[in-house]
Structures are given as structure tokens and as C-alpha cells.
Amino acid sequence: MSDALRQTPLHALHVELGAKMVPFAGYDMPVQYKLGVMKEHLHCRAAAGLFDVSHMGQVIVRAPGGYDEVARAMEGLVPVSVLGLAEGRQRYAMFTNDRGGIMDDLMLANRGDHLFVVVNAACKAADIAHMRAGLPGCEVDEITDRALLALQGPKAEAVLARLVPDVAGMRFMDVAVKVSQFGELWISRSGYTGEDGYEISVTADQAEGFARALLAEDEVEPIGLGARDSLRLEGGLCLYGHDIDEGTTPVEAALSWAIQKVRRAGGDRAGGFPGADVILEQLDNGAPRKRVGLRPEGRAPMREGTQIYASAEGGEAIGHVTSGAFGPTIGGPMSMGYVPSDHAAEGTELFGDVRGKRLPVTVAALPFTPANFKR
Amino acid sequence: MKFTEEHEWLRVEGDVVVVGITEHASEQLGDVVFVELPEVGGEVAKDDEVVVIESVKAASDILAPLDGEITEVNEALVDEPGKVNDDPMGDAWFFKIKASDLSQMDDYMDEAAYKDFIG
Numbered sequence: 001m002s003d004a005l006r007q008t009p010l011h012a013l014h015v016e017l018g019a020k021m022v023p024f025a026g027y028d029m030p031v032q033y034k035l036g037v038m039k040e041h042l043h044c045r046a047a048a049g050l051f052d053v054s055h056m057g058q059v060i061v062r063a064p065g066g067y068d069e070v071a072r073a074m075e076g077l078v079p080v081s082v083l084g085l086a087e088g089r090q091r092y093a094m095f096t097n098d099r100g101g102i103m104d105d106l107m108l109a110n111r112g113d114h115l116f117v118v119v120n121a122a123c124k125a126a127d128i129a130h131m132r133a134g135l136p137g138c139e140v141d142e143i144t145d146r147a148l149l150a151l152q153g154p155k156a157e158a159v160l161a162r163l164v165p166d167v168a169g170m171r172f173m174d175v176a177v178k179v180s181q182f183g184e185l186w187i188s189r190s191g192y193t194g195e196d197g198y199e200i201s202v203t204a205d206q207a208e209g210f211a212r213a214l215l216a217e218d219e220v221e222p223i224g225l226g227a228r229d230s231l232r233l234e235g236g237l238c239l240y241g242h243d244i245d246e247g248t249t250p251v252e253a254a255l256s257w258a259i260q261k262v263r264r265a266g267g268d269r270a271g272g273f274p275g276a277d278v279i280l281e282q283l284d285n286g287a288p289r290k291r292v293g294l295r296p297e298g299r300a301p302m303r304e305g306t307q308i309y310a311s312a313e314g315g316e317a318i319g320h321v322t323s324g325a326f327g328p329t330i331g332g333p334m335s336m337g338y339v340p341s342d343h344a345a346e347g348t349e350l351f352g353d354v355r356g357k358r359l360p361v362t363v364a365a366l367p368f369t370p371a372n373f374k375r
Numbered sequence: 376m377k378f379t380e381e382h383e384w385l386r387v388e389g390d391v392v393v394v395g396i397t398e399h400a401s402e403q404l405g406d407v408v409f410v411e412l413p414e415v416g417g418e419v420a421k422d423d424e425v426v427v428i429e430s431v432k433a434a435s436d437i438l439a440p441l442d443g444e445i446t447e448v449n450e451a452l453v454d455e456p457g458k459v460n461d462d463p464m465g466d467a468w469f470f471k472i473k474a475s476d477l478s479q480m481d482d483y484m485d486e487a488a489y490k491d492f493i494g
Binding site: 032036037038039226230299300301303325326328333355 | 405406408411431433434456
């Protein structure tokens with residue numbers, strides 16, 4: 001078996017820009033550029049950052065009966081309303097398993113006669129197999145000839161509007177196909193940084209030219225996976241395989257907002273997805289534990305795996321950190337993790353074990369930085 | 376100035392040795408966001424973990440390069456850990472150690488040897 005890392009269509013550009021490349025989900029990806037993680041993070045919050053997210057999976061699902069047939073089938077795999085998604089709109093979803101755990105989180109877009117799906121790189125192959133097995137009558141096609149770029153930050157709209165007409169009119173979670181000098185672009189007003197911005201699917205042969213055109217704009221800097229991680233954590237957003245996985249339910253993960261009423265008990269299309277018995281019961285009665293934000297006192301980060309205790313001494317760990325880092329925008333450490341629901345109220349004082357010392361940490365509201373979406 | 380394979384620099388000042396990390400180490404670490412310093416007056420043995428540096432990426436340790444007593448720590452790094460990136464060979468020293476056996480310094484590289492070491 002080959003261990004060779006895959007490359008995105010922007011690989012040569014990353015190297016040319018001086019990126020530090022690391023293996024990530026089977027791809028050779030830029031973790032940071034010359035600015036470094038901290039400055040890249042702050043630049044994205046202040047202006048605009050360009051991310052290569054081509055490693056993620058882009059999938060088109062079609063059925064002979066059009067969108068309604070695809071949506072109905074997809075509702076057998078996810079607890080969200082897919083039939084109720086308007087044309088030209090995108091929605092956050094997750095594949096669940098029979099225990100109510102999350103197999104992956106993803107984006108679904110209604111593109112008129114078909115569903116466009118974006119999934120995580122590490123789960124891509126499993127997700128595609130899962131859809132092929134679980135969407136009877138549907139055709140599941142992985143799109144392998146397109147790159148995916150994210151342009152994120154308060155200047156993203158102004159920058160993109162110079163290159164692509166009428167993107168300013170798009171609202172948060174709108175999707176559109178725009179014809180441009182870089183060919184046909186599939187654009188969504190979304191991202192994963194807590195900032196306003198766009199994700200843009202572009203054909204592989206146009207990807208580098210498009211990226212160079214964006215980078216030529218004064219407001220834009222290339223941003224690596226390092227800052228992408230700290231940005232999404234400040235934004236209170238889950239990283240699959242860390243904050244959510246096959247052992248966490250959407251209710252435990254504080255993702256109940258993604259489950260529309262129509263799929264809940266008493267709704268017109270209640271249940272019918274894997275693990276519905278577990279998830280619907282937790283929606284009604286609460287889950288025993290919950291994902292929360294955690295703000296450590298002082299400057300020491302509490303990283304993934306840090307055990308959380310209810311008291312400064314003694315007792316068993318009651319929870320653990322699933323993501324932890326320093327938040328450049330908030331100027332201090334931040335973590336997310338799971339604690340029992342009776343310890344999950346904002347303001348609850350807890351303790352994290354950092355190198356054998358129990359340091360105080362407070363349950364905090366998410367996101368750590370306010371989202372800047374154009375709703 | 377002497378250098379260790381752990382990318383520390385050591386500078387003898389009177390009867391104490393000042394310890395910091397090299398430019399190369401600072402670059403490898405990335406942005407430093409937290410520094411945990413040892414207690415002044417503490418006795419340490421060579422290779423004890425005495426300082427924890429957290430960068431945006433990960434936590435790393437600085438080892439005591441010599442046996443001795445910690446006589447002073449750079450408190451400025453507690454509030455401004457970023458100094459480690461800005462001036463690693465100057466203002467951002469970590470601690471001073473009164474060595475019980477200065478001949479331990481002989482084990483370490485001079486600048487030319489360190490440059491070869493990092494290639």
C-alpha cells in the first residue's frame with residue numbers, strides 16, 4: 001500500500017508561498033505560511049483569509065425523481081430537514097449511527113434538481129460508501145476535478161465581489177452557481193471560522209489562477225490549517241474526530257439546533273434516521289453530558305485530553321477537553337469539552353489537570369468570539 | 376556562548392549561567408503563548424524539566440542544562456510570552472542557574488558546532 005500523500009490542485013502554490021506543509025487526512029497540506037498561526041488568525045478576523053479546503057469531499061447526489069426523491073432518501077441518514085431546505089440554500093447536517101453517535105458532520109445544499117454535499121476529508125471514503133449503501137435509487141458521484149477554497153473574514157465580500165459579480169447579495173448559507181473568468185464557480189456564503197465569507201468550488205485547472213487573483217488583492221493573506229483550527233475553536237465550531245465522533249450524539253454535542261422540529265417527536269417527518277430513538281429521547285429529556293466552552297484562568301492552555309474535575313482536590317474526573325488552544329482574538333486560552341449536564345451551566349467553576357496541577361477553569365458561553373455572519 | 380542539542384543557549388555571567396532558547400528553536404516552536412518558569416531558589420539536576428513553553432501548536436519543555444540552583448527567572452515572559460519569538464537570544468532568557476560544576480559546560484557545543492548541528 002502506498003503511503004504517498006495526495007496533493008490538492010494548489011499544492012505548488014502553497015510551496016511557492018513558503019508554507020510549512022504537513023500530512024493531514026492523507027493530504028500534504030499547509031499548516032502555516034510565513035505570517036505564522038497567530039498573525040494569520042488575526043488577519044482573517046480583521047480582513048480576509050484564503051484557505052485551501054480541497055481535501056474535503058465534494059459529492060453530488062441525484063435521483064430520477066429530482067430533489068424531492070434525493071432529499072427524502074437523505075432524511076434516512078441525517079436528523080435534519082432536507083425536504084424543507086429551499087432551493088439555493090445550504091444546511092449543516094450530520095450522519096448518525098444506530099447508537100445516535102455522529103459518523104461525520106457535513107453540509108447539504110439544495111441545488112434545484114440535486115443535492116450537493118461537502119464532507120470532511122478524513123471521513124470522505126466512508127461517507128461516500130455510506131451514501132451509496134443508504135440512498136436507494138440515488139446516484140452518488142464524488143467530484144474529483146474541482147478544488148474548494150474558502151475566503152473568510154470581514155473583507156471577503158468586498159474582495160470576491162471584485163472578481164465575481166453579485167456575490168454581495170448572497171445571504172449566510174445561500175448557494176449559487178456563478179460564471180466568471182475562472183469558469184463556473186459553485187459558491188456558498190459560509191465557512192468554518194465564525195466569520196462572514198464564502199466557500200468556492202472551482203475546476204482544478206482554474207484553481208491556481210483563481211487563488212492567485214484573490215491573493216493579489218491587498219486584503220487577502222493565505223491561511224493554513226493551524227489558524228483554521230484556532231478560528232473554528234474561537235467560533236465554537238466542532239472538529240470531527242475531536243469534539244464530535246461516533247460516541248457523541250448531536251444532543252450531547254450541543255448541536256440540537258441543527259435538528260429541525262419536523263424531524264423531532266411530533267413532527268411530520270419525525271425520526272427515520274439512524275439512532276433516532278436515542279436522539280429523540282435526548283431531545284426531550286436532555287443528555288447526561290454536554291459539550292461546553294471552557295475558559296481556563298491564567299494563560300496556560302488546556303489541550304485535548306485534559307481531565308476535568310469538579311473540585312481542586314480529590315474525586316474522579318468528571319469530563320475532559322476535546323479541543324484546546326490559545327485564542328488569538330480573545331487573547332487567552334480556550335477549550336471545549338464534555339462535562340456532566342449538571343456541571344454545564346455557564347459560570348460553573350471547574351478544574352483542569354495540567355501537568356499534575358489542577359487549575360481553575362470556568363464554563364463559558366460559545367462561541368468565544370461573536371459570529372459575523374450576514375444573515 | 377554554548378549550545379545544547381535541545382537548542383538552548385548558555386551564557387556565563389560571573390558565577391551564574393543564563394539560559395535561553397535559540398532563534399532556530401523559537402522558529403520551530405511558532406508563536407509562544409505561555410511560559411511556566413521554575414521557582415527561584417530551587418535545586419535542579421541536569422536534564423530536569425524546568426520550564427514549560429506552550430506555543431499555539433503544543434507544549435514543550437526546557438531541560439536544566441547543568442546541576443545547580445535557580446537564582447533568577449525572567450518574570451517578563453509570564454506577561455509577554457511573545458518575547459520568546461521576538462528576541463530569543465537576548466531579552467527572552469528564561470532563567471539563571473548557579474552551577475555546582477561548571478565543567479558540565481564543556482559537554483556543550485560552541486556556536487560553529489551548533490550551526491553545523493542544525494544544518
